[in-house]
Amino acid sequence: MADYKLELKGVCKSFPGVKALDNVNLAIRPGTVHALMGENGAGKSTLMKCLFGLYHMDAGEVYLDGEKIEISNPDEAMTKYGIAMVHQELQPVLARSVAENFFIGRYPVHKWGPFKIIDHKTMNSECEKWLHEIGMSFDPKLPLGKLSVGQMQSVEIARAVSMNAKVVIFDEPTSSLSDNEVEILFRMMNDLRDKGVSMVYISHKMDEIKRIADDVTIMRDGTYIGTWKADELSTDDIIAKMVGRTLTNVYPDKTNKPGDIVMEVKDFTSIHAKSFRNASFNLKKGEILGFGGLVGAQRTELMEGIFGIRNIVKGEVIINGKKAKIKNPKDAMDAGIGLITEDRRGNGIFGCLSVKDNVGVSIYNKYLRSGFVLNHKKIDEIVTSSIDKLKIKTPSMKQHVANLSGGNQQKVIVSRWLATDPEVLIMDEPTRGIDVGAKHEIYEIMNQLATEGKAIIMISSEMPELIGMSDRIYVMCEGRITGEIDKREDMTQENIMKYATAFN
Amino acid sequence: MEKTKQQKIKDFLINNGVIIIMLILVVYTGISKSTFLTGDNLMNILMNMSSRLVIALGIAGCVITAGCDLSAGRMIGLAACIAGTLLQRVDYSGKFFKNLKPLFPNAPVLDVILVLIIVMAITACFGAITGSFIAFLNVPPFIATLAMMEIVYGIALIYTNATPLGGYLEAYTKVATGKFLGISPLIWIAILVAAITWFIFNMTRHGKYMYAIGGNPQAAEVAGVPVKKTLVLIYMKAAAMYGLAGFMLGAKAGGASVNLGLGYEMEAIAACTIGGVSVTGGRGKVSSAIVGVAVFELLKAALQFLGMNAYTQYIAIGIVIFIAISIDIRKYVAKK
Numbered sequence: 036m037a038d039y040k041l042e043l044k045g046v047c048k049s050f051p052g053v054k055a056l057d058n059v060n061l062a063i064r065p066g067t068v069h070a071l072m073g074e075n076g077a078g079k080s081t082l083m084k085c086l087f088g089l090y091h092m093d094a095g096e097v098y099l100d101g102e103k104i105e106i107s108n109p110d111e112a113m114t115k116y117g118i119a120m121v122h123q124e125l126q127p128v129l130a131r132s133v134a135e136n137f138f139i140g141r142y143p144v145h146k147w148g149p150f151k152i153i154d155h156k157t158m159n160s161e162c163e164k165w166l167h168e169i170g171m172s173f174d175p176k177l178p179l180g181k182l183s184v185g186q187m188q189s190v191e192i193a194r195a196v197s198m199n200a201k202v203v204i205f206d207e208p209t210s211s212l213s214d215n216e217v218e219i220l221f222r223m224m225n226d227l228r229d230k231g232v233s234m235v236y237i238s239h240k241m242d243e244i245k246r247i248a249d250d251v252t253i254m255r256d257g258t259y260i261g262t263w264k265a266d267e268l269s270t271d272d273i274i275a276k277m278v279g280r281t282l283t284n285v286y287p288d289k290t291n292k293p294g295d296i297v298m299e300v301k302d303f304t305s306i307h308a309k310s311f312r313n314a315s316f317n318l319k320k321g322e323i324l325g326f327g328g329l330v331g332a333q334r335t336e337l338m339e340g341i342f343g344i345r346n347i348v349k350g351e352v353i354i355n356g357k358k359a360k361i362k363n364p365k366d367a368m369d370a371g372i373g374l375i376t377e378d379r380r381g382n383g384i385f386g387c388l389s390v391k392d393n394v395g396v397s398i399y400n401k402y403l404r405s406g407f408v409l410n411h412k413k414i415d416e417i418v419t420s421s422i423d424k425l426k427i428k429t430p431s432m433k434q435h436v437a438n439l440s441g442g443n444q445q446k447v448i449v450s451r452w453l454a455t456d457p458e459v460l461i462m463d464e465p466t467r468g469i470d471v472g473a474k475h476e477i478y479e480i481m482n483q484l485a486t487e488g489k490a491i492i493m494i495s496s497e498m499p500e501l502i503g504m505s506d507r508i509y510v511m512c513e514g515r516i517t518g519e520i521d522k523r524e525d526m527t528q529e530n531i532m533k534y535a536t537a538f539n
Numbered sequence: 540m541e542k543t544k545q546q547k548i549k550d551f552l553i554n555n556g557v558i559i560i561m562l563i564l565v566v567y568t569g570i571s572k573s574t575f576l577t578g579d580n581l582m583n584i585l586m587n588m589s590s591r592l593v594i595a596l597g598i599a600g601c602v603i604t605a606g607c608d609l610s611a612g613r614m615i616g617l618a619a620c621i622a623g624t625l626l627q628r629v630d631y632s633g634k635f636f637k638n639l640k641p642l643f644p645n646a647p648v649l650d651v652i653l654v655l656i657i658v659m660a661i662t663a664c665f666g667a668i669t670g671s672f673i674a675f676l677n678v679p680p681f682i683a684t685l686a687m688m689e690i691v692y693g694i695a696l697i698y699t700n701a702t703p704l705g706g707y708l709e710a711y712t713k714v715a716t717g718k719f720l721g722i723s724p725l726i727w728i729a730i731l732v733a734a735i736t737w738f739i740f741n742m743t744r745h746g747k748y749m750y751a752i753g754g755n756p757q758a759a760e761v762a763g764v765p766v767k768k769t770l771v772l773i774y775m776k777a778a779a780m781y782g783l784a785g786f787m788l789g790a791k792a793g794g795a796s797v798n799l800g801l802g803y804e805m806e807a808i809a810a811c812t813i814g815g816v817s818v819t820g821g822r823g824k825v826s827s828a829i830v831g832v833a834v835f836e837l838l839k840a841a842l843q844f845l846g847m848n849a850y851t852q853y854i855a856i857g858i859v860i861f862i863a864i865s866i867d868i869r870k871y872v873a874k875k
Contacts, residue, residue, distance in 0.1 A: 342761070344760070344761065364761050364762070364763045365763045365765060367763075368763040376758075376761055381757060381758075382755065382757035382760070382761050383758055383761070384755065384758060385751055385755045385758055385759075386754065386755070386821075387820075387822050388750055388751065388821060392747060392750065392751070395747065396747065396748075396759070396762045397764075399744035399748070400744050403744065407743055407744070408742050409744060411742075451762065455763075
C-alpha cells in the first residue's frame with residue numbers, strides 16, 4: 036500500500052497576470068485529517084479546484100493510492116475515484132426534499148413498462164438509512180431549505196459516505212456553524228477517520244486545527260511552505276508560517292494628517308444574530324482607517340449596514356456631531372457617505388452603460404436645468420476632469436464600462452463617489468482583482484484624498500495592504516470588533532491575525 | 540488589412556442584418572408590385588405604424604429595466620372603449636350613454652382633448668398600481684402585468700357589457716382621417732411622442748435612472764438611485780401611452796370593442812427587441828423602437844402585397860423574430 040492516500044505534486048496554475056499556484060504539494064496519509072491552511076488568497080481554494088478538474092492545472096500530478104490519475108470534473112472525482120467535497124458555500128436545491136438532494140443525479144428508479152419512474156419509497160428509506168449511519172435523524176421528505184446549514188452539511192457528508200468516498204474535502208465547513216453543530220461535525224469526522232477515510236480540512240480557526248487535524252500543510256501566496264505534524268506546531272508557529280513574508284514597497288509615502296473625529300458609529304447591531312453586533316468605532320478627518328479580519332468577519336455587512344443597505348436592531352451613526360438618519364443609500368449619500376462595494380460587478384458598475392453614465396448616476400439629481408433637464412455640459416466637464424485626475428484609460432467617456440480593465444472600472448466607481456463630494460468614503464476591498472500597477476495607482480489616489488481631508492474607511496483582507504495604507508486599524512472577528520491598533524509599531528501581521536482569530 | 544476589411548463588412552452585416560433584409564424585401568415588393576411604393580400606401584403604412592410606435596415606446600421603458608408589460612393590449616382595449624363611449628354623436632341610435640351631451644358643442648375638438656386626458660389618466664392609474672406591486676412588493680413584472688391584464692379586461696367587459704361601439708363624433712375620427720401639413724394627425728402624434736420619449740430617455744435623470752436600473756439594479760440601489768419611485772413612474776408612464784394608443788386606434792377604426800389591442804403587447808415587445816432593446820435590460824433607444832415597429836409594419840404590408848395568405852403571415856412574422864433576435868444577440872455575445 037502506498038504511503039499516501041492522495042498526493043498532489045508540483046501543481047502550478049496561472050491566471051492572466053497572476054501566478055496563483057507555484058509548485059504546490061499536498062500529501063494525505065490514509066485515515067487522517069489533513070489541515071490545509073493559509074491566508075485569504077493563499078491559493079487553497081484554487082488548489083482544490085485544480086484537484087477537482089474545475090481548473091485545468093498548468094503543471095502537476097495527482098496520485099491516488101500511488102497511481103497517477105486525472106480528474107476532469109467533480110462528478111468523475113466522486114464516482115470514479117471516491118473523492119468528495121463539502122463546499123464552503125453549499126449549492127443544494129433548497130426547494131426540493133432532503134432525499135432528492137441526496138440522490139441528485141442518481142435517483143433510484145423502477146421500470147414501469149417502457150418508462151423509468153423515480154422510486155420515491157426507496158429514495159426516502161435509503162436516505163434515512165445513510166443519515167442514520169452518520170448519527171443524524173431527520174425526515175428525508177423535508178425541503179432542504181428548512182434545515183440549518185450544519186444539517187445541510189451533514190446531508191452532504193452522508194451523501195459522500197453513501198457513495199463510498201475515500202477522500203472527503205471540507206472547505207471551511209465551520210464558518211457558519213453554531214458551536215453545537217461544530218461538535219457534531221467533529222464527531223462525524225472522527226467516525227470517518229476510524230473507518231479509514233482521509234480528509235482535507237480547510238479552516239482558519241486555530242483551535243479547531245489543534246483539535247481535529249493530524250497533519251498541517253501551510254500555503255502562502257500560492258506557494259507551498261511545508262507540512263508538519265499538527266502536534267509539532269504551536270498556534271503562533273502556524274500564524275508565523277502563514278503570514279511570514281516581507282512587505283514589498285508598493286505603498287506611497289503617507290502625506291495625510293488625521294484630524295478631528297468626523298464620524299462615530301455606536302453599538303451597531305444587525306438584525307441577524309450571526310452578523311455584526313455591538314460595533315462601535317470612530318473615524319477622523321484625513322484618516323485612512325483599515326478594517327481587517329478574515330473573510331466572513333462581517334466587515335462588509337457592517338459597512339452596508341451603515342450605508343442603509345442592511346437592517347439593524349440598534350446603533351447610530353453620528354457625523355460631525357449630528358446624528359444621521361440613514362434608511363437607504365440615498366440618505367447615506369445625503370449624509371456625506373460614499374460606498375465602493377466589494378463586488379464590483381455585482382453592485383458596482385453598470386457594465387452596459389458608458390463611462391459617463393457610470394460616473395454620473397449619483398449626481399444626475401444635482402446638475403439640472405430648470406429642475407429637470409440634465410445639464411450635460413456640466414456633467415461632461417466633471418466626467419472629463421475625473422478621467423484626467425484619476426488617469427482612467429478609456430478611449431472616450433462614451434465607452435462601455437464593461438470594456439475597461441478591472442483597475443479602470445474601479446477608478447470609474449471612485450470617480451462616481453468623488454463627484455458626490457462625500458466626507459466619508461468607504462472602500463471595501465478596493466484593490467481586489469486588479470493588477471499591481473493599478474493597485475499602486477489606487478493607493479496613490481487614496482493617499483491623495485486623505486491628504487485633501489477626506490476620511491477613508493478601507494476594508495482589506497490583504498495584510499500588507501492593511502498595514503501599508505492604514506493610519507489606524509480595527510480588526511473584526513465573527514461580527515464583533517475584536518481589536519483596535521493605533522500605533523504603527525503594533526501593526527504587525529501577527530497582531531492582526533491574533534485579533535482576527537479571536538473566536539468566542 | 541484585408542482581414543480587417545472583411546471583419547468590418549461582417550460586423551456591419553451583423554449590426555444591421557434586420558434592416559438590410561427588410562430593405563431587400565421592400566425593394567423586391569416595390570419592383571414586383573407597382574402599387575406598393577406609392578405615396579398613398581406609404582402613408583397608410585405610416586398610419587399603422589403610428590399607434591404601434593406609441594405602444595412600443597411605452598413598453599420600451601419597461602423592457603429597458605429588464606421588465607415587460609403584458610397588460611398593454613388590454614389597456615388599449617379599455618382606453619378605446621372609454622374614449623368611444625364618451626365621444627359618440629348625439630344623433631347616433633346605438634349611443635352608449637343616451638343622455639350624454641358634448642360639453643363644448645361649439646368646439647368639439649375640446650371634447651376630444653378632454654376625453655383623451657381622461658383616458659390617459661385612467662390607464663396611468665392602472666399602470667401606477669402595477670408599478671407599485673413591482674417596485675414595493677417585488678412581484679416579478681411578468682406576473683404583475685399579467686394580473687393587471689386580467690383585471691383591466693374584466694373592467695372593460697363590465698363597463699361596455701361587451702357591446703361594440705361606433706357612431707363617433709367627426710372631431711374624433713378626424714384625428715385619423717384629417718390632415719395637418721399634409722399628413723394625418725395620428726402620424727404627428729407619434730412623432731411628438733417619439734420626440735418627448737427621446738427627451739425623457741436622454742435628457743432627464745428619470746431616463747438615466749431607468750437605464751441604470753436595467754443595467755444593474757443592485758448597483759443602482761447602492762448609487763442612490765430611487766429605484767422604487769422610478770419603476771412606478773415607468774409603468775405609469777407606459778400605461779398612459781397605451782391609453783393614448785387606444786384612443787388613436789379607436790379614431791382610426793371609427794369604432795371599438797373590448798378585444799381591440801389583443802396581443803399588441805407581444806408585438807410591441809418583439810418590435811422593441813428586433814430594434815435592439817435588450818430584454819436583459821439597460822440597452823435600448825427610441826430609434827430601436829422606431830426600427831422595430833417599421834420592420835413589423837413593412838413586413839406585414841409587403842407580405843400582403845405579395846399576396847401571402849393572411850394565416851401564413853403569422854408564420855412569416857414568427858420566423859422573422861427568430862432570425863432577427865438570433866442576429867441581434869450576437870452583438871452582445873461577441874462583446875464578452
